[in-house]
Amino acid sequence: MPPDSTSVPWPVAEGYQLSVDGRTRTVEGAWVGESLLYVLRERLGLPGAKNACEQGECGSCSVLLDGVVVCACCVLGADAAGAEVTTVEGLTATGSAKDIQEALVAGGGVQCGFCTPGFLAAITDLLARSPEADELEVREALSGNLCRCTGYGRILEAVSAVQAERRGAGVPGGLRAPGDEDGPR
Amino acid sequence: MRIARPVTVDEAVEALSAEPGAQLLAGGTDFCVEVNFGHRRPAAVVALRRVAELRERAVRGETVSLGAGVTYAELSGRIAEVVPALAAAARSVGSPQIRNAGTLGGNLATASPAGDTLPVLAALGAEVTLRGPAGERVLTVGELVTGVKQTSMRPGELITKIEVRRVRGAQQFLKVGTRNAMVIAIASAAVVLDRDRRELRCALGSVAPVPLRVARAEEMMSEAIDWERVEAPPGAAARFAELAAEASAPIGDHRASARYRRQAVRVICERAVNRCLRDAA
Ligand SMILES: Cc1cc2nc3c(=O)[nH]c(=O)nc-3n(C[C@H](O)[C@H](O)[C@H](O)COP(=O)(O)OP(=O)(O)OC[C@H]3O[C@@H](n4cnc5c(N)ncnc54)[C@H](O)[C@@H]3O)c2cc1C
Numbered sequence A: 001m002p003p004d005s006t007s008v009p010w011p012v013a014e015g016y017q018l019s020v021d022g023r024t025r026t027v028e029g030a031w032v033g034e035s036l037l038y039v040l041r042e043r044l045g046l047p048g049a050k051n052a053c054e055q056g057e058c059g060s061c062s063v064l065l066d067g068v069v070v071c072a073c074c075v076l077g078a079d080a081a082g083a084e085v086t087t088v089e090g091l092t093a094t095g096s097a098k099d100i101q102e103a104l105v106a107g108g109g110v111q112c113g114f115c116t117p118g119f120l121a122a123i124t125d126l127l128a129r130s131p132e133a134d135e136l137e138v139r140e141a142l143s144g145n146l147c148r149c150t151g152y153g154r155i156l157e158a159v160s161a162v163q164a165e166r167r168g169a170g171v172p173g174g175l176r177a178p179g180d181e182d183g184p185r
Numbered sequence B: 001m002r003i004a005r006p007v008t009v010d011e012a013v014e015a016l017s018a019e020p021g022a023q024l025l026a027g028g029t030d031f032c033v034e035v036n037f038g039h040r041r042p043a044a045v046v047a048l049r050r051v052a053e054l055r056e057r058a059v060r061g062e063t064v065s066l067g068a069g070v071t072y073a074e075l076s077g078r079i080a081e082v083v084p085a086l087a088a089a090a091r092s093v094g095s096p097q098i099r100n101a102g103t104l105g106g107n108l109a110t111a112s113p114a115g116d117t118l119p120v121l122a123a124l125g126a127e128v129t130l131r132g133p134a135g136e137r138v139l140t141v142g143e144l145v146t147g148v149k150q151t152s153m154r155p156g157e158l159i160t161k162i163e164v165r166r167v168r169g170a171q172q173f174l175k176v177g178t179r180n181a182m183v184i185a186i187a188s189a190a191v192v193l194d195r196d197r198r199e200l201r202c203a204l205g206s207v208a209p210v211p212l213r214v215a216r217a218e219e220m221m222s223e224a225i226d227w228e229r230v231e232a233p234p235g236a237a238a239r240f241a242e243l244a245a246e247a248s249a250p251i252g253d254h255r256a257s258a259r260y261r262r263q264a265v266r267v268i269c270e271r272a273v274n275r276c277l278r279d280a281a
């Protein structure tokens, strides 16, 4: 089908551009079925998001898509064009998750560390939209991230340590997720 | 790389017609897993995420209108007050990650027996609008979902919106699984107590190939209820649950035996009716 009069030309392009951690990255020669996780890891050299189940169950591939946590294995790379993708590499480089990283390390919330990048994304999302989340809300927010080592207790403790520290430091929070005009989720 | 990223429904329909083999993509939570596991190999994709019309959610008079692209996470706030059972079903889906991406339209189109919004939409009497090259048509959930992962959608069609009438009364969604999060329903039930129509409607999930309306149980309970006082005689809820369990047609698999599923139906149906009566009183 030639890309003629229609406003949705087929085919759209040889490749596409992604905005990852504030940088524009070009993806070329990819198959349309490649997941964002695959594209990040295998094409863009960003192995922070981990590949474990490829079925949305474990959360180890969690990234932020326009500031909202999703499983990168359940997003098509080509459909992430135009969105802002934030990986654990980005969170680390900007230092925005530094206190979370430190609290996880200090409290024994990191053992083998495989799950940690996913937890960083999920905790970042949680504390951005609900800085004062209580334990139930924290548990709920982290229910999509599996950890085979810690038993979760130390991860939960790390979250409350970060909350206490941010409260003490007067860090303003309460960012809302895009499109969530009804109020906090 | 064949992907269309339309921003209007018309463009999406046009893109589908121009490339008949193209596959629709919404949140990707079913789609991508199938691709990752090699069960689906799309050659061309029409991605719906940017279609603003599909993301609309509004309460207009007595009708709640939800675009097919509304995510589970977005079924909160005011929408949750008007259709609490749908919001409860949405909250029970997967994990935050899945709820941020997964959509109502995707749930309907996947038509899994365990699709959590299906029994709720069936019990609410939802109307599903589809648009295709031949225009629009409106189907009930029962007309849309025809079998396990089968729908009556025609080639070139997409689901655009789901409309639900605001119900005066009460509604419940209950789901049984092994965990509170990330769980595919072993059995689920949606019960709607509709005071205006003086009827109680109930649909079951995960215990039949399609979301199952339990007509005999509904009739029995609708007659048993004293609609002025919104009360039911003792034992009515249990009898209702028994009829619902009888109507269910569960299979046994690695998640649960058929017997367990039927028992789960009994328990959640009685509980859901009692909660509806309590809430509406
Ligand atoms: C880890 C995990 C947990 C899950 N837990 C649950 C759960 O608890 N309960 C539950 O019900 N489901 C669950 N699911 C399944 C899934 O999240 C839902 O079915 C979801 O609603 C699918 O929506 P989507 O937007 O992601 O659809 P997609 O994956 O994008 O698409 C699914 C199908 O629908 C079609 N489609 C999408 N939009 C439209 C449209 N507008 N018109 C026509 N066809 C369309 C696509 O072509 C595709 O065939 C889970 C999935 C995962 C990965």
Ligand code: FES
Pocket: A050, A051, A052, A053, A054, A055, A056, A057, A058, A059, A060, A061, A062, A071, A072, A073, A074
């Ligand atoms: S790899 Fe994506 S959720 Fe497990």
Ligand code: FES
Pocket: A109, A110, A111, A112, A113, A114, A115, A116, A146, A147, A148, A149, A150
């Ligand atoms: S630290 Fe090993 S999986 Fe979590």
